[in-house]
Amino acid sequence: xxxxxxxxxxxxxxxxxxxxxxxxxxxxxxxxxWVATVLVLAFVVVFxxxxxxxxxxxxxxxxxxxxxxxxxxxxxVTIELTVIAMVIGVVLGVVLAVMRLSPVPVxxxxxxxxxxxxxxxxxxxxxxxxxxIAALTGPHPALGLPLTHFHHxxxxxxxxxxxxxxxxxxxxxxxxxxxxxxxxxxxxxLSVDEGQTEAAQSLGMTRLKTMRLVxxxxxxxxxxxxxxxxxxxxxxxxxxxSTISLLELTGTAEQIFARTFQTVPLLIVASLWYLAVTSxxxxxxxxxxxxxxxxxxxxxxxxxxQRLRAIFTKNVTTFHAGVPPPPAVPGGERR
Amino acid sequence: xxxxxGGGHMVKAESVHKHFGKAHVLxxxxxxxxxxxxxxxxxxxxxxxxTFIRCINHLEKIDGGRLWVDGELVGYEQKGDKLYELxxxxxxxxxxxxxxxxxxxxxxxxxxxxxNVMVGPIQVKGESRAAxxxxxxxxxxxxxxxxxxxxxxxQLSGGQQQRVAIARALAMQPKLMLFDEPTxxxxxxxVGEVLDVMRQLATEGxxxxxxxxxxxxxxxxxxxxxxxxxxxxxxxxxxREVVANPQHERTRQFLSKVL
Numbered sequence: 282x283x284x285x286x287x288x289x290x291x292x293x294x295x296x297x298x299x300x301x302x303x304x305x306x307x308x309x310x311x312x313x314x315w316v317a318t319v320l321v322l323a324f325v326v327v328f329x330x331x332x333x334x335x336x337x338x339x340x341x342x343x344x345x346x347x348x349x350x351x352x353x354x355x356x357x358v359t360i361e362l363t364v365i366a367m368v369i370g371v372v373l374g375v376v377l378a379v380m381r382l383s384p385v386p387v388x389x390x391x392x393x394x395x396x397x398x399x400x401x402x403x404x405x406x407x408x409x410x411x412x413x414i415a416a417l418t419g420p421h422p423a424l425g426l427p428l429t430h431f432h433h434x435x436x437x438x439x440x441x442x443x444x445x446x447x448x449x450x451x452x453x454x455x456x457x458x459x460x461x462x463x464x465x466x467x468x469x470x471l472s473v474d475e476g477q478t479e480a481a482q483s484l485g486m487t488r489l490k491t492m493r494l495v496x497x498x499x500x501x502x503x504x505x506x507x508x509x510x511x512x513x514x515x516x517x518x519x520x521x522x523s524t525i526s527l528l529e530l531t532g533t534a535e536q537i538f539a540r541t542f543q544t545v546p547l548l549i550v551a552s553l554w555y556l557a558v559t560s561x562x563x564x565x566x567x568x569x570x571x572x573x574x575x576x577x578x579x580x581x582x583x584x585x586x587q588r589l590r591a592i593f594t595k596n597v598t599t600f601h602a603g604v605p606p607p608p609a610v611p612g613g614e615r616r
Numbered sequence: 617x618x619x620x621x622g623g624g625h626m627v628k629a630e631s632v633h634k635h636f637g638k639a640h641v642l643x644x645x646x647x648x649x650x651x652x653x654x655x656x657x658x659x660x661x662x663x664x665x666x667t668f669i670r671c672i673n674h675l676e677k678i679d680g681g682r683l684w685v686d687g688e689l690v691g692y693e694q695k696g697d698k699l700y701e702l703x704x705x706x707x708x709x710x711x712x713x714x715x716x717x718x719x720x721x722x723x724x725x726x727x728x729x730x731x732n733v734m735v736g737p738i739q740v741k742g743e744s745r746a747a748x749x750x751x752x753x754x755x756x757x758x759x760x761x762x763x764x765x766x767x768x769x770x771q772l773s774g775g776q777q778q779r780v781a782i783a784r785a786l787a788m789q790p791k792l793m794l795f796d797e798p799t800x801x802x803x804x805x806x807v808g809e810v811l812d813v814m815r816q817l818a819t820e821g822x823x824x825x826x827x828x829x830x831x832x833x834x835x836x837x838x839x840x841x842x843x844x845x846x847x848x849x850x851x852x853x854x855x856r857e858v859v860a861n862p863q864h865e866r867t868r869q870f871l872s873k874v875l
Contacts, residue, residue, distance in 0.1 A: 479675055480722035480781075484736040484788060485712025488704050494739060498726055575726050575768075 342546040346537065347553070355533030356554050362450055362519045362529055367512050369455030374462025381467055392463065399460035405521050408453035412525040414444060446527035454519060458511065465507045469500030501573045509566035513559050520551075530554055626651045626686055626792055626823045627672060633680030634667055634847075641667050643847035644681065649792075654824045656834035656855065659844035660870055665827045668844070669794045672825065673714045674707055685714065686791060712740050715785030719797040721777040723769040729780045730756060730765040733787045740788065748787075755783040759813050775806030779813055786817075793817065795826040829874055835859055843867045 332338055346352055380392035399407070473496045481491040523532030534547040541547075564585075571581055583591065627649040634642035641664045649655050657665045670676040671683060674691040683690045691707060692699045702710075723732050733752035737743040743751075756765055759779040769777050778798055785793060795814065799807040811833050818824060818837045828834065834841050834855045841855035843864070851864045859875070862868045 474722075476718060476720055476722035477724065480716075480718065480724070482675065482708065483673055483711055483714070483716035484784070485708045485710075485740040486736075487708045490739060494735070495724055499724075573726075 337545050338549065339543065339546040342543050343549050343553075346543075346547060346550045351533050351537065352530070352550060352554070355528055355530040356558075358447070358528060359516065359519055359530040359554075360558065362447070362454065362522060362527075363512065363516045365451050366454035366458055366519065367515055369451070370458025370462045370511070370515075371508070373456070373459030374464075374466045377459060377463035378466035378470060381463065382470065396460045396463055399457050400464075404453065404457050404518060405524065407457050408450060408521055408525055411444065411449040411453045412446065414449075446522065446525045449525055450519070450522035450527050450529075454515065454522070458515060461511060462508070465504055465511070466500070469502075469504035470496060472503040473499045498573070502570075505566070505570050505573055509562065509569070512566075513562050516558055516562070517555060624687075625649060625684065626653070627825070628684045629668075629681065630683070631681035632668070632671060632678050632683055634664070634671060634676060635679050641847055642671070642678070645844075645847070645849055647842070647849065649823060649825060651791075651823050652821045653839045654818045654822075654826065654837050655840050655842060656838040657825065657827045657842045657844055658829065658831070658834065658870070658874075662846075663844040664847040665844045666796055669796055669825055669827055672792075672794060673711050673716055675716075685710070708740075712736070712788050713791055715788060715790035715793040717778070717781050717785055717793070717795045717798045719800050721769070721774070721781045721801070723777055723781055723784070725769050728766045728768055729761060729772065732769070732780055733784045736784065736788045751787060752783070755786055756780070758786075758816075759783050760809070773806060774802045775809045778802065778810045782810075782813055782817075792823045792825070795824065795828065797827050797829070799828065799830060831859060831871070831875055843870065845870070 333340070377392045377395060380388050381396075383389045383392075477495050477499065478491055481495040482488075486494065519529055520531035522529055523535055526532070528536060530551050534551040538544045538547040568584070571584070574581060625648050627647065629645050629647035632642050632645040632647075633640070643664075645664070645668055647668075657669070659665045667676055671678050672685060672690065677691060688710065689699075690710070691702055693702055693706075694700075723729075724735065727735060730749065730752045733755055734745070734748040737748040737751065738745060753762070753765070756762055759782055761776060761779055761783070764772060764776060764780075769780070772780065782798075798814070799810050802810065807830070811830060814824070814826070814833070815837050826833070826838075838855040840852055841858045842849055843851040843858065843862075843866075845866050851858060851862065851867045858867070859871060862871055
C-alpha cells in the first residue's frame with residue numbers, strides 16, 4: 282500500500298541505501314523564512330511574558346477557582362446543554378432535510394419556512410422568546426403554539442416557573458440548531474452521486490433501503506465535519522443562556538465576579554474550560570471523520586498516536602518497506 | 617397477471633416514447649429480445665440508446681407505448697384497459713431480476729469488492745451472510761478478481777471495478793443483463809478484460825442488451841446489431857451483415873467513423 286513509490290533499488294535494503302546512490306545536494310537557502318521565524322518567536326515570547334507577568338491576570342486566583350464546585354457545576358450544565366441541544370438539532374435536521382427533499386410541496390415548503398424563520402432570527406432573541414413565552418401567552422394556551430399546551434401542564438405543577446431557564450435554553454438552542462443542521466444534512470445527501478442511487482435501485486433496493494444503506498453512509502462524510510463545527514460552536518453559543526439567568530459556565534463565572542470583582546481571572550477560568558472541551562471535541566471529530574473516510578481514501582491518514590509512534594520508532598516504516606525485499610535479495614544471488 | 621403481449625419474449629417494446637422536458641428522446645421504439653440473445657445497440661451520442669435501456673429497468677419512466685420484460689409490463693400493471701402505476705416496492709422487486717452495468721461502474725465506495733457483491737443478495741433477497749459470501753467468492757473468481765476481494769473500489773483499476781460491478785449484478789441471478797457503455801470510461805488497454813468477461817457470460821447463455829461502441833464485440837458475440845439514431849431504430853440485423861452492408865445512409869456514415 283504505502284510502498285508504491287519506490288521505483289529504484291529493488292535489491293538494496295530500503296534502509297541502507299547502499300545499492301543506489303542517494304542524492305547529496307546542498308539545500309536551497311531560504312533566508313526569508315529564518316527572519317520570519319525569529320520575528321514570530323520574538324512576538325510569542327513577548328506575548329507570553331506579558332500575560333504571565335501582568336498582575337491583572339491574577340493567575341493565582343485563576344488556579345483557585347479553576348476547580349471550585351460552582352465552576353464545575355456550571356461546566357456540567359454547559360456540557361448538558363450542548364449535548365441535548367445538538368441531539369435535538371441533529372434529529373430535527375435529518376427530519377427537516379428529508380422533508381425538504383420530499384416531492385410533496387406542502388412538506389418541503391413547511392421545512393423551507395421553518396429553516397427560513399429559525400435561521401433568519403438571532404439565537405439570543407429566540408432564547409429570550411422561549412424564556413418569556415409564558416409572559417406572552419399567559420396560563421391559557423391562547424396563542425395556539427404547540428408548547429403553550431405543554432407549559433399549561435407545567436403551570437399546574439409549578440406556579441412560579443412556567444418554563445425553567447434550562448428548558449428555555451434547550452428549546453431556543455435546539456430548535457435553532459435544527460435549521461442549520463437541516464441544511465448540512467441536505468448538502469450531504471445531495472453530495473452523493475446519483476449513480477449510487479441508480480446502482481442501488483438496479484439491485485432492487487427500495488427507496489428507503491437505498492437511502493439508509495447507500496446514500497446516508499456516504500453523506501456522513503460530508504455531514505460530519507460541519508457537524509463537529511456546529512457542536513464546537515454550540516458549546517460557546519450556549520453561554521448566551523447566561524442572559525436568561527441560567528447558571529452554566531459563563532453564567533457561573535459572571536455570578537462569582539459580580540460578587541468578588543475578580544472579572545479577568547474568572548473569564549480566564551471559563552475560557553480555559555471552553556478550550557479544554559473544544560480540544561476533546563476536536564479529537565473526537567478526527568476519529569469520526571476517519572471512520573467515514575473508509576473507502577474514499579486509498580490509505581487512511583495516520584492517527585496522532587500512530588504518528589507519534591512513527592517518530593519514536595523510525596525503523597517501523599523502513600521495516601514495512603523492507604518486507605518485500607528479502608525474497609528479492611536471495612533471488613538476485615541465485616542469478 | 618400476464619398481459620396479452622410480450623409472451624415468449626424476454627424484452628418487447630412497442631412504440632416506446634420518452635421526453636425530457638421539450639426534448640423528444642425516444643420517438644417510437646419497437647424492439648424484441650428473445651431469451652439467450654445478445655443484442656448490441658450502437659448509435660451516435662444523443663440517439664437515445666442509453667435512455668432506452670434505462671427504460672427497461674424503469675430507471676426512466678416511459679411516456680408512451682408499452683414495454684414488457686419477461687411478459688410483465690415495466691413499471692405498470694394493466695387491469696382491464698386501465699394502467700396502474702406500480703408501487704416502489706414492486707418496481708424494486710422487478711428490478712432485482714434485471715442486472716445493470718453502468719458506464720461509470722457506480723460501485724459503493726465504502727464497501728470492499730466482496731461487500732459490493734454481497735449487499736444485493738443480503739439486503740434484497742434476504743440471504744444469509746455466509747451464503748452470500750460463498751456466492752460472491754465464486755463470482756469474483758469468475759471475473760478473475762479472487763486476489764482483490766478485500767480491496768476498496770478506489771484501490772482498483774477501472775477494468776477491475778467494472779468486473780466487480782458485473783459480479784455485483786450477477787449476484788442477483790438476473791434473467792437479463794443490461795450494459796450501458798461498459799467500456800467507454802476505461803483506458804484502451806483495460807477494455808479487453810471487461811469484454812472477455814462479457815463474452816464468457818454470453819457463451820453461458822445470458823440474455824444481454826449491450827450499448828457500446830465496440831463493433832468488434834458486436835460482430836463476434838452479438839446475435840443482432842441495432843442502430844439507433846434520433847430516437848428511433850433505423851436498422852437492425854445480423855451484426856456481420858449490418859457492418860458489412862449497411863442499408864441506411866446514416867448507418868453507413870456512423871460505421872465509417874467508428875470502424
